[in-house]
Amino acid sequence: MANISFFGAAGTVTGSCHLLQIQKKRFLLDSGQFQGPWAIERLNYRPFGFSPNKIDAMILSHGHLDHCGRIPVLSRNGFKNSIYCTPPTRDIARLILMDSAHVLKEEFLWKRRRLTRAGIEPVEPLYSLEDVYYCLDLFDKTVGYNEEIRLAPKVNLRFHTTDAGHILGSSQIYLDYPAPKGPGRRLLFTGDLGDGDRPIVNDPARPERPVDVLVMESTYGDRLHKSYEDSVAELEEAIISTIKRKGTVLIPTFALERTQELLFHLGNMRRSGLLPRRVPVFLNSPLAIDMTRLYLKHLDYCNAQVIKGMDRHRSPFTFSGLYFTETPEESKAIHNIPGPKIVMAGSGMMTGGRIKHHLKHLLWKESTTLVIVGFQAEGTLGRRIIEGADTVRIFGEPVAVRARVYTINGFSAHADRKHLVNFAKETKAKRIFVVHGEPAAAASLAQALRASLPHAKVEVPALGETFKI
Ligand SMILES: [Zn+2]
Structure with missing residues (x-):
């Protein structure tokens, strides 16, 4: 039995965090920070929706704050197992998290000065530099692209990553897991997918077939980019x-x-x-x-x-x-x-x-x-x-x-609607979950995917929703 639950980047573009439960094992794809107006940022202070100390491992797609920015909170709340990612992602996440801890502290001190005069108690920073140092120890499993990792040999669970072409070291994640009947299944999480034809990053790797379940980002699911x-x-x-x-x-x-x-x-x-x-x-x-x-x-x-x-x-x-x-x-x-x-x-x-x-x-x-x-x-x-x-x-x-x-808008690091739809078509996935987009962008991409892949079941999960896969 396998389930996927969406605890971030669902109904919003930030806070990427998806939980996979495969038999008795639990794995996280990303643990990102919610960013934007306070209505979104306050989600950072809510419980995760699962017990961090029961997570067996995390696979991190890339080092942006909205994908790695809640790892210090996760580790402070009991997550002690390994984080798998590429070597550049480990180095980038380190810098991003340390910088974020500094920014959180500065913001807190500034707010405290203002609010104390008004008799209001400011919200404590989400995490401290100490929390960041502790969680950095968990980044102990670096993996290159296409390197196959056996996550839980007893339940025949493996993963490998390919280049997502988004930022240095960014990954798409393929997870092979057993099905109750017949051959095993494959899930592909796109992470953030690049637009291609860029000078610094490679083009995103084309999908490897077959893919049964596709979890796809939709940041620019409702628009086309100007030419580079x-x-x-x-x-x-x-x-x-x-x-x-x-x-x-x-x-x-x-x-x-x-x-x-x-x-x-x-x-x-x-x-x-x-x-x-x-x-x-x-x-x-x-x-x-x-x-x-x-x-x-x-x-x-x-x-x-x-x-x-x-x-x-x-x-x-x-x-x-x-x-x-x-x-x-x-x-x-x-x-x-x-x-x-x-x-x-x-x-x-x-x-x-x-x-x-x-x-x-x-x-x-x-x-x-x-x-x-x-x-x-x-x-x-x-x-x-x-x-x-x-x-x-x-x-x-x-x-x-x-x-x-x-x-100048053409420097975007995310694939636009045309690229996303073509990518999904190539996977021939039967089940698609659209995540990581503002509600309008996610809904618009889901509509385009339904039209282009009439045999696929396309869903836009809500925050906290669980599906059998
Ligand atoms: Zn990103």
Whole structure:
């Protein structure tokens, strides 16, 4: 007997967490953090829906916070067994969790100052740095793609992973389990699936057939992406026109994947002469710098064709005139360097980090260009700017938005609707669960899948729902 229960990324895009019960064994696919408005984030403080101390193992698809961000809570509540993942995922999860613990603590201290004056007790941080250190010991089983692992030999349960092409080390997970009658069954969990044709990550591996049960993400299940080439051309145009105006290009960075992809394109522009040597580029985000070092450590997990095409002695993410600025002093010194220049700084949605200092100094100048290359959630400073605010408040002060603002959407790390439907068709799965999407995106993808795979049973599970598989 086998069951699957959905304890996260069901009815929402974040908090990925699926429980498999196969005979008497229990396995988790991911244990991610719920992110977004408080109505979603408060789910992090609710019980998991199962006993963490009864979980036999976890398989982690990749290192994004919405897939690994509740592991410290899980381990604090009794989960003591192994976490299986690729070597890059282990390293990325470590950095992501440590950074998250710092952010949670900062937010708590800030809220406490405000709320205590109002006589309200603030909610304790979800986890501490100590919780993170304890859970890191559980990452003791690293596995490469296509390596078969026997999870529970007595019940004939095996898994292997293939490249999901989403971020460095991201995996699709195949689980082979026994059926009460006849041959065994196979479940494929897509994790987050990439869009393909990217310079840094490989294309997502095509599905291996047969697949009986498909658990599929639906982040962009209701839309099609702009072409990647058009997005790169738009980035180049934004930079070249700003150099002519002797202005500053500000790029709020997402530390993982987007930063490395941008560095790769900026390096190409420098080598081709589009980005003159006199224009310095600053990467002003300690987390993004650490992540870039991880990409260099795990180049064997990157897109072999692109990396092979480069000079053996040249890193795909560095070039002349690129400066990694880590300390606050270095960060401040950037303002004294006259334009033109390019500054990449976190955070990606401009809710915190050093980008806010740069925005305060430069957003009101007409010579500045703000290049937005990632999703901006509701309620963030980034969202207010792309919605056309004339003035925004930064550190309590009004700042006029006079910079040119480019919103470039084609750099997404998720497959769009067309890719997702084609992928599902190739699996020939008889049962499909659509997860990891806002309700509209998940419903829209489910509808498209029903039309394309008329013999498949397609469901959009609700949070906490269990199904026999
Ligand atoms: Zn992801």
